[in-house]
Amino acid sequence: MPSVPHTFDTVPQVWPHRHLLDLERLTPGEIRLLLDAAAQLKEATAGCRRKLTILSGRTIVNLFFENSTRTRTSFSLAARRLGADVVEFSASGSSLSKGESFIDTAKNLEAMGIDVVVVRHSTPGTPHLLAQHLDVGVINAGDGAHEHPTQGLLDIFSIRERLGDISGATVGLVGDIAHSRTARSNVWGLLKLGAKVIVCGPPTLVSKRWEELGVEVSHNLDEIVPRCDVLNLLRIQFERQNTRPFPSVREYAHLYAMTGERLKRARKDLLSRAPGPINRGVEVSDDVADCPQSLILDQVTNGLAVRMATLWLTCGNRLPETDQTGPAQPGLPAEKTL
Numbered sequence: 001m002p003s004v005p006h007t008f009d010t011v012p013q014v015w016p017h018r019h020l021l022d023l024e025r026l027t028p029g030e031i032r033l034l035l036d037a038a039a040q041l042k043e044a045t046a047g048c049r050r051k052l053t054i055l056s057g058r059t060i061v062n063l064f065f066e067n068s069t070r071t072r073t074s075f076s077l078a079a080r081r082l083g084a085d086v087v088e089f090s091a092s093g094s095s096l097s098k099g100e101s102f103i104d105t106a107k108n109l110e111a112m113g114i115d116v117v118v119v120r121h122s123t124p125g126t127p128h129l130l131a132q133h134l135d136v137g138v139i140n141a142g143d144g145a146h147e148h149p150t151q152g153l154l155d156i157f158s159i160r161e162r163l164g165d166i167s168g169a170t171v172g173l174v175g176d177i178a179h180s181r182t183a184r185s186n187v188w189g190l191l192k193l194g195a196k197v198i199v200c201g202p203p204t205l206v207s208k209r210w211e212e213l214g215v216e217v218s219h220n221l222d223e224i225v226p227r228c229d230v231l232n233l234l235r236i237q238f239e240r241q242n243t244r245p246f247p248s249v250r251e252y253a254h255l256y257a258m259t260g261e262r263l264k265r266a267r268k269d270l271l272s273r274a275p276g277p278i279n280r281g282v283e284v285s286d287d288v289a290d291c292p293q294s295l296i297l298d299q300v301t302n303g304l305a306v307r308m309a310t311l312w313l314t315c316g317n318r319l320p321e322t323d324q325t326g327p328a329q330p331g332l333p334a335e336k337t338l
């Protein structure tokens with residue numbers, strides 16, 4: 001995989017995909033290309049603040065069927081920073097409420113001459129379905145508990161920025177691994193780039209079957225903290241759970257919240273991060289969320305860089321794609337189905 005050329009015009013020539021649907025099916029070289037493109041765009045836009053015109057004349061539609069603060073705003077800003085027009089689609093005020101099907105709605109948007117759809121939906125595989133039916137680029141902004149590829153990429157980008165290299169780093173993902181799309185995208189991306197991954201949480205939220213992928217499974221945060229270079233503290237996804245996976249939030253926090261006390265037993269340069277929204281006092285205490293090693297806000301800035309890169313690459317490639325549009329094969333589906 002060639003590295004990113006220096007002129008922004010030529011990058012799409014080396015990117016082989018039309019969509020970004022998951023990290024599971026990207027090669028290590030493709031992931032690196034995306035990260036390199038994000039780094040270049042971050043620099044070219046003076047830390048994601050300055051505007052470029054490389055996507056002028058292009059139109060991006062944000063099609064969000066689940067709540068979002070960071071991802072939606074970040075895709076909108078990223079598109080604007082590159083000179084594209086952005087349409088914010090709101091399901092509640094649309095003809096979906098008059099009975100129009102999801103695909104018909106999307107096809108109508110396509111007929112208005114858009115270039116890329118950024119979609120978030122509670123049903124795993126929705127972006128894959130859209131990619132089969134539309135002749136535009138599709139970016140997965142989170143499909144149920146399946147994947148959230150740009151979140152995975154921005155997490156990895158933030159680690160790479162601080163550590164220089166992902167390969168050989170030990171990364172602990174702590175929390176509701178069963179229902180977290182962020183966990184899935186992190187696992188795929190980190191493993192492909194050579195990191196050691198530990199998933200940690202109560203047995204009801206962390207299945208032994210993760211070991212099949214070469215991931216270490218732990219139910220003891222205190223034991224893994226001293227071994228980790230990075231901890232990614234994942235939110236308990238109450239909205240995706242059918243049953244209560246632990247007796248009380250207080251007990252969960254006692255065993256699995258990253259606190260100042262636990263930080264004392266960590267490596268001095270441990271990086272802690274959380275995809276947001278964070279629940280202070282549940283997965284992370286205030287002193288850890290706000291400490292100098294916290295990447296929580298760095299990640300938000302880096303989210304813009306990664307999304308600029310994703311839009312740029314997907315807008316640039318108009319080739320028909322055959323390898324990514326099959327039915328969603330999450331590889332590790334929502335854990336309750338494992």
Ligand code: ASP
Binds near residue numbers: 235276
């Ligand atoms: N914002 C991330 C997501 O949409 C993480 C979370 O909600 O906990 O998956």
